[in-house]
Amino acid sequence: MKFELRGITKRFPGIVANDQVSLSISTGEVLALIGENGAGKSTLMNVLYGIYRPDEGELMVDGKPIHFSSPADAIAAGIGMVHQHFMLVPVMTVAENVVLGVEPTGRLGSLDIAEARRMVREVSDKYKLELDPDAVIEDLPVGVRQRVEIVKVLMRDAQIVVFDEPTAVLTPSEILEFFEIVRTLVGAGRGVIFITHKLKEALTIADRINVLRRGKVVGETAPSATNEDEIAEMMVGRAVQLVVDKHSAKPGDVMLAVRDLTVVEPDGRTVVDGVSFEVRRGEIVGVAGVQGNGQTELVEAIAGLRRAAGGSVTLAGRDITGDSPRERHVAGMAHIPEDRQKQGLVVDMSIVENLVLTRYHDPEFSSGVRMNWAGAKEKAAAMVAAYDIRTTDPSQAASTLSGGNQQKVIVARELSRDIKVAVAAQPTRGIDVGSIEYVHAQMVKERDNGVAMLVVSTELDEVMALSDRVLVMYRGKIVADLDPRTVSHMDVGLYMAGSRPTAVSS
Amino acid sequence: MSTVAGPGMVVSAEQRKRARNVGFAYLVLAMVCFFVFTRRPGDAGFKISETSQFTLPAQGFGWALGIVLVAIAAAQLLRGLGKLSNVVLALATAAFFMSFLAWAAAGDSFSFVGMLQDTVSRSVPITLGAIGGILSERSGVINISIEGMLLAAACTSAIAASLTNLWLGTLVGVLTGMALAAVLAVMSIRYKVDQVIVGFAINFFALGITSFISFRVLVPNRDTMNNLLPVMPIRIPVLADIPFFGGIFFDQTIFVYFSFLAVAVTTWGLYRTKWGLRTRAIGEYPKAAGTLGVDVNKLRYRNLLLAGGVAGIGGAWWPIGIVGRFDQNITNGRGFIALAAVIFGRWHPVGALCGALVFALSEAVRLKIGNFDTGIPSEFLIMAPYVVTIIVVAGFIGASRAPKAAGQPYEDQ
Numbered sequence: 001m002k003f004e005l006r007g008i009t010k011r012f013p014g015i016v017a018n019d020q021v022s023l024s025i026s027t028g029e030v031l032a033l034i035g036e037n038g039a040g041k042s043t044l045m046n047v048l049y050g051i052y053r054p055d056e057g058e059l060m061v062d063g064k065p066i067h068f069s070s071p072a073d074a075i076a077a078g079i080g081m082v083h084q085h086f087m088l089v090p091v092m093t094v095a096e097n098v099v100l101g102v103e104p105t106g107r108l109g110s111l112d113i114a115e116a117r118r119m120v121r122e123v124s125d126k127y128k129l130e131l132d133p134d135a136v137i138e139d140l141p142v143g144v145r146q147r148v149e150i151v152k153v154l155m156r157d158a159q160i161v162v163f164d165e166p167t168a169v170l171t172p173s174e175i176l177e178f179f180e181i182v183r184t185l186v187g188a189g190r191g192v193i194f195i196t197h198k199l200k201e202a203l204t205i206a207d208r209i210n211v212l213r214r215g216k217v218v219g220e221t222a223p224s225a226t227n228e229d230e231i232a233e234m235m236v237g238r239a240v241q242l243v244v245d246k247h248s249a250k251p252g253d254v255m256l257a258v259r260d261l262t263v264v265e266p267d268g269r270t271v272v273d274g275v276s277f278e279v280r281r282g283e284i285v286g287v288a289g290v291q292g293n294g295q296t297e298l299v300e301a302i303a304g305l306r307r308a309a310g311g312s313v314t315l316a317g318r319d320i321t322g323d324s325p326r327e328r329h330v331a332g333m334a335h336i337p338e339d340r341q342k343q344g345l346v347v348d349m350s351i352v353e354n355l356v357l358t359r360y361h362d363p364e365f366s367s368g369v370r371m372n373w374a375g376a377k378e379k380a381a382a383m384v385a386a387y388d389i390r391t392t393d394p395s396q397a398a399s400t401l402s403g404g405n406q407q408k409v410i411v412a413r414e415l416s417r418d419i420k421v422a423v424a425a426q427p428t429r430g431i432d433v434g435s436i437e438y439v440h441a442q443m444v445k446e447r448d449n450g451v452a453m454l455v456v457s458t459e460l461d462e463v464m465a466l467s468d469r470v471l472v473m474y475r476g477k478i479v480a481d482l483d484p485r486t487v488s489h490m491d492v493g494l495y496m497a498g499s500r501p502t503a504v505s506s
Numbered sequence: 507m508s509t510v511a512g513p514g515m516v517v518s519a520e521q522r523k524r525a526r527n528v529g530f531a532y533l534v535l536a537m538v539c540f541f542v543f544t545r546r547p548g549d550a551g552f553k554i555s556e557t558s559q560f561t562l563p564a565q566g567f568g569w570a571l572g573i574v575l576v577a578i579a580a581a582q583l584l585r586g587l588g589k590l591s592n593v594v595l596a597l598a599t600a601a602f603f604m605s606f607l608a609w610a611a612a613g614d615s616f617s618f619v620g621m622l623q624d625t626v627s628r629s630v631p632i633t634l635g636a637i638g639g640i641l642s643e644r645s646g647v648i649n650i651s652i653e654g655m656l657l658a659a660a661c662t663s664a665i666a667a668s669l670t671n672l673w674l675g676t677l678v679g680v681l682t683g684m685a686l687a688a689v690l691a692v693m694s695i696r697y698k699v700d701q702v703i704v705g706f707a708i709n710f711f712a713l714g715i716t717s718f719i720s721f722r723v724l725v726p727n728r729d730t731m732n733n734l735l736p737v738m739p740i741r742i743p744v745l746a747d748i749p750f751f752g753g754i755f756f757d758q759t760i761f762v763y764f765s766f767l768a769v770a771v772t773t774w775g776l777y778r779t780k781w782g783l784r785t786r787a788i789g790e791y792p793k794a795a796g797t798l799g800v801d802v803n804k805l806r807y808r809n810l811l812l813a814g815g816v817a818g819i820g821g822a823w824w825p826i827g828i829v830g831r832f833d834q835n836i837t838n839g840r841g842f843i844a845l846a847a848v849i850f851g852r853w854h855p856v857g858a859l860c861g862a863l864v865f866a867l868s869e870a871v872r873l874k875i876g877n878f879d880t881g882i883p884s885e886f887l888i889m890a891p892y893v894v895t896i897i898v899v900a901g902f903i904g905a906s907r908a909p910k911a912a913g914q915p916y917e918d919q
Contacts (some may be wrong), residue, residue, distance in 0.1 A: 049797075072799030087794035089787050090910075100787050101798035103780040110779050152798070 001062060001078060001159045002026045003191070008057035010043050017043035019215040020057070027159050027191040030182060032202035034195075035212030036235055036432035038402050041195050044212070045162055048193075049081045050074035080158025082149040084165040088137045095120050095133035098152050123151050127184050142291065143174035150181065160191040167201055168430075171290040172460060172493035179205050197235075197433070199228045199242075211235055236434050246444045249468035252281035255452035256302075256421045261311035263297045263476075271297045273476035274311065279421065279452040284443065286467030286484070287456040290496050294476035295456045296338055299425045302454070303335040304328045316420050329358055332420035336410055336427050338456075340403070344410040347399040351391055352380040354398045355413050387412035388438060404435025411439055415446050422446060425456045440466055460489060460496070474498045525586050528595070532579035535602050536572045543568030543609040546880075550608040551615025554750055562604065564612035571605045574598075610875050622754045624870040625863060626762055630827060631656055631837070632862035633765040634820030635844025637772050638683075640853055641813035644776065645806045646789040646911040650705035651690055652817050653841025654712030655683040659821025661716040664832035665724070667734045672826050675734070679822030680815045686712065687814025691807050698915035713835060720834040728831075736830045737761070761819070761827040765859075768816060772855040785809055789909035792916045802916045820844075846895050852906045868894050 004024040010017045017040045025031045035041050046052040048059070050068030058065045061077060068074045074081075088097050095116040104115040117133040124131040129147045137145060146166060153161050163182075167175045182192055182205055196202055202209050203223045211219040211234040219234040232240040256279040263272035272294045279285045289295050300306035302313055304325040312321045315331050323331070337343035345354050356365050356376045365376045380394050389408045391401060398406060407427070415422060424443065428436040443466065447453050457463050463470055464484045472480040472495040480495040494500045544565045553559040578594060581587060587594055607618075635652045642649035659679035667675020686708050693704040724732040737759045746756040755762075776782035784805055787795040792802045824836050843865050850864070851857020868891035875887055 051797075070799065071797050075799055081797070083797065087791070087797045089791045089794050091790055092783075092786065096783055097794070100783060100795060101800050103783060105780050108779070109781060110774075111783055 001191070003079070003160050004060040004063075005044070005048065006058050006060060008044065008047055008054045008059075010040075010047055010052055010054050016215050018047065018054070021212070021215070021217055022057075023210050023217065025160055025191045025193055027189050028186055029207045030186055030192045030194055030205055032194045032196060032206035032209045033212060034197060034199070034202050034209060034231060034235060036197060036434070037404070037430060038432070039212040039235070040215040041212055042164065043215075045081065045164060045193075045195060048074070048162065049079060075156050075158070078157065078159035079162065080153030080156060080160070081162045082146065082153060082164065082166060084168065086145050086149055087152075088145055088148060090136075090138040092137060093133065094131055094135050094137065094140075094148050094151075097137060097148060098133075098155055102156060119155060120151060123154050127151075127154065127181065127188070129181070142169045143171070143177065146170070146178070147181070150185075154185075158190065160193065161185060162193040162195070164195045165197070166194070167196065167198060169291060169458075171496055172489065173497050175201070199231050202231070203228065213237060232433055236432070238434075240433050241437055242433075244440045244444060244465040246466075247448075249283040249447065251283040251468070252450065254278045255281050255316050256423075256454060257312075257314040258302065259312045259314070261298070261301055261313065262309045263294070263301050263306060264309040265297075270309075271476050272301060275473075275476070275478050276311075277471055277478060277481070279454050281420075281450050281452050282447055283468045284447050284453040284455055284466055286463035286470045287454065287473055287478075288460055288463040288470055288492055288496060289456075289458065289473035291458045293473050293496075295458075295473055296425070298473070299335075299338065299423055299454075299456055302423055303333070303337070332418065334414035334417075334419045334422040334451075336414050336422070336424040338425035338429070340406050340410055345398045345406060347406075348397055350396060351384070351389070351394040351398050351401070351409060352377055354409055355380040355383055355394075358413060359417070383412040383416055386416070387442070402432070404431035404438075407431050407435060407439060411442055415442060415451075419446075419451055421452045421454070423454045423456075426458065427455060428457075428459070428462060436462075460492060464489060464492070472496055525582065528591070529579050529582035532575050532582060532598065535598070536575035536579060539568045539572030539575060539602070539605060543571070543605045546609055546612035548613030550611035550613075552607070552611075552618035553615060554619050555753070559615060559618075561615075562608040564605075564608040567605050567608050571601050574601075607871070610878050610880050614878060616874055616877070619750060619753055621870050621874050622867075623757070624873065625867045626754055626758060627828065627866075628869055629859070629862040629866035630761045630765045630823045631820040631840050632844045632847055632865055633859050634768060634816050634823070635841050636847040636851065636858035636862055637768050637855055638813035638817035638820070639845050639848040640772065640776075640851075640855055640858060641785075641809050641816065643848065643909050643912045644789040644853060645785050645809040646792055646802075646909060646914065646916070647690070647694055647806055647810055648701040648705065648913045649687075649690065649810070649813060650702060650842075650845060651686060651708035651712075652844050653837060653839065654705075654709040655686045655814055655817040656821040656841045656844075657709075657716055657835065657837045658686055658712040659683045659818040660824040660836050661719055661821075661832050663818075663822035664734065664825035665719075665731050667822075667826050668731050672734070672737060675826055676819060676822045679826075680818035683814035683816070683818025683821060684811050685814070687810045687817075690814075691810040694915065695803050695806050695810075701913050709841075716832075717834050720832065724832060732831045734825060734830055736826055736828055759827050761823045764819065769855045769859045776855070786909075788916070789911055792911050792914075796916065806916070817841075843891075843895070849906060849908075853909060865891055865895065 002024060006022050008018050008021045021044055023031070033041055043052065047054050050071045050073050053069070059068065060066065066077060068077070095113060098120050099116040104112040104119070106112045120131060120133040129151060131144070131147055131151060137148065166178060170178060185192055194202070194206060206223055209221050209223065209226070209231065210217055211231060213235060228242060232242060259276050261272055261275045262270060264270050275298060277285065287295055297306060301308045304323060308321060312319055314320065315328065315333060318331065320328050320331060341347050346357065356379065360366055360371065364379065365372050377394070384391060384394050387408050389412065390405050398409060401409065427443065428439055443453060443455070455463065455466055467484050470482045470484050470492065471478050472482065472492060474496060475498065482492065546564055549561040549563050551559045551561050575598060578598060635656055638652050638655065639649055659682045662682040663675045663679030666678035690704055690708060693699045694701045739757050739759050742756040746752045748756070776786060784795060784800050788800065788802045788805055796802045821837070825832050844862070847858045847861030847865060850861030851859070872887045872890060876884060
């Protein structure tokens with residue numbers, strides 16, 4: 001089966017999301033579709049999956065035009081989609097999720113759950129996915145949930161399987177397993193479209209690579225004929241520095257000291273379990289780990305968003321364990337939170353308002369009950385210029401900015417004042433290569449200015465490139481304290497997966 | 507808060523606090539036993555059939571229960587009851603309730619079986635309202651207009667039944683519930699109006715229009731338009747002869763049997779059918795169902811109409827099932843109690859039925875206790891069911907999880 005998109009154009013008010021995009025995919029091959037956030041990848045896939053109707057252009061199956069008016073049509077034509085945010089009902093079982101929409105039924109419309117289980121087992125065995133049909137989704141690790149999505153797609157007999165950013169949530173070893181699954185699928189005669197912004201992965205798994213920029217296909221190439229730098233340049237439109245440019249650290253006094261910090265969830269689970277470490281002036285300490293091993297809770301406890309059940313946090317020699325977030329802020333702590341839209345910004349408020357959000361009480365921006373908007377605007381304009389925030393008008397809502405620029409707003413707000421310690425969680429999650437480069441450079445600059453920097457990221461590459469020291473977190477504990485210059489990615493990956501004994505030197 | 511709990515015995519602050527609160531609640535109950543339930547002398551007679559009764563010495567029972575409760579509280583506070591907590595809680599609550607009845611009826615006797623029979627009968631509109639609520643919220647639409655649906659259906663079914671017959675009257679009640687549900691559906695699904703606000707509007711509309719009809723139409727035409735003979739209880743052969751329980755459950759009106767059937771069918775439907783799987787999916791994560799080709803909004807429309815129809819039968823219970831006429835605001839908040847039953851039952855039909863029975867029981871008790879000279883002002887007795895609701899829902903049930911997508915309109919794109 002050959003599937004083609006010819007001259008697809010999709011416009012939204014104000015922007016052309018896809019501009020005359022053409023691409024084709026046949027069964028038995030892997031096509032990587034690579035591009036920055038906002039390049040139009042998701043729009044294109046929504047067209048392909050029948051969620052959007054294109055304004056121009058057509059879809060063809062084996063040379064014949066076809067029209068999709070809903071996902072049901074796309075499914076019927078043999079297209080399957082594994083969404084970036086899994087489309088699974090968390091409280092239901094694997095079997096229930098898999099058969100949703102194509103339920104096997106007995107008498108009176110009753111659900112034949114035994115048949116559903118059998119179907120899951122059959123597909124799972126055939127492709128070696130090892131799924132338990134009766135497991136409840138919310139209890140499963142992310143990698144397994146993805147396999148549930150794959151079974152869902154295969155069960156509907158998809159010939160072309162689209163993966164939207166499939167590796168974003170996986171551990172290094174899960175990524176390898178995922179590639180195995182992709183190879184199995186292709187070996188079984190399916191076609192795979194692999195959407196990503198990770199260059200290495202596209203080069204590893206794809207047969208062909210299409211690069212998308214600003215809604216257009218700007219390049220088509222094959223892994224054998226190109227390299228990372230070349231693709232990055234195609235994606236961004238200019239040469240990009242992929243490695244972080246920094247001198248070795250000159251650590252000074254301890255600025256942030258965490259001692260036996262323990263965080264317990266309301267349901268009794270210990271999510272941060274007696275964690276101790278120090279961050280010194282002028283160094284970047286990275287915390288690596290698979291999502292869900294307590295990093296989020298660790299950061300929240302340090303930033304004061306969550307109460308510690310035990311242990312202490314000390315900032316520049318002062319115990320701040322019981323302090324409020326505001327007190328920590330005033331004491332010189334910056335916090336770049338994990339979720340920029342939910343925690344970092346009030347997206348419906350203006351860029352100016354967001355830039356002074358943590359400092360509105362500063363005499364610079366307010367006196368008594370009155371806000372000094374003129375001062376705020378002035379300062380905001382300076383920050384917009386200094387931090388390269390791409391906007392035509394800072395009085396517009398923060399939601400009008402791209403992800404990368406939203407992140408720059410947070411970075412500007414948090415780092416542009418006199419700080420001692422900065423805690424950054426997933427500082428570059430979901431932002432484009434150009435913005436990543438910029439955010440990293442700012443963090444290194446702050447380090448060189450004598451800030452103690454703690455960076456938590458599930459992107460191993462990021463932690464390794466940025467950090468002067470790497471801590472690995474596994475099941476709520478720090479299991480390794482490593483030097484990124486002397487340890488390999490694979491070794492760190494093993495610590496992240498818990499398959500190495502603890503190696504904490506102090 | 508500064509100690510680090512070791513592995514295995516890690517308990518969150520919330521859990522510890524909860525265990526402590528429950529322990530103190532037992533102590534409070536024990537105090538009530540000692541200082542209230544031992545104050546009225548005499549034996550209380552509980553009639554359990556036409557001819558037989560058992561008696562409880564009010565004071566002795568109060569003292570004994572108080573001492574047991576103190577012991578339970580001590581166990582709870584010192585080392586926790588672990589897996590037995592819920593069983594102990596249920597038994598203690600039941601014993602406390604009996605002690606309360608014994609205190610109220612000390613020196614007298616009353617029909618215990620009659621009170622329970624009344625409970626089951628009065629649970630009907632709450633149960634059916636709750637099923638309406640479950641059907642809506644499981645599909646992802648918050649439905650606080652159950653009260654309005656009950657009230658409007660009670661009014662129209664009274665008129666229709668007075669003018670024609672009981673069957674047609676009930677049918678008109680069903681249609682009325684569905685009509686209001688259609689308003690809620692169109693407003694919340696198509697126009698994406700805030701569901702709570704639409705619900706409120708429907709409730710006030712129902713209260714206003716039925717009050718108007720009541721004063722302007724029904725009062726002047728009392729004999730022709732608001733006068734009917736309610737249905738009689740149907741004795742189910744054999745089952746009704748079971749001692750004690752037979753009379754409570756199997757000598758009831760068709761409304762009671764219907765509400766039990768509705769609970770059974772809804773439970774089976776939600777957990778054992780294709781429809782149920784899809785319904786639960788669109789209430790939890792509609793996008794997942796939508797991307798698999800399920801028409802989310804169509805199913806929401808259907809389920810809301812169904813919810814309105816079921817609530818309509820609940821409304822028809824007042825005129826056709828028990829009273830024989832419509833009065834202004836006859837439902838008096840039962841629709842809201844039904845929503846409490848939904849939460850009580852954690853969005854499960856059987857749980858909601860249990861909740862409905864608890865609330866109906868407190869109402870039946872109030873009516874019985876009113877006959878005794880207990881010295882409790884009647885206003886407090888009327889308040890009691892609602893206080894019970896708050897304590898039960900807040901204190902013992904704890905945080906229960908609503909369907910995740912309830913209240914969120916679904917974008918079809």
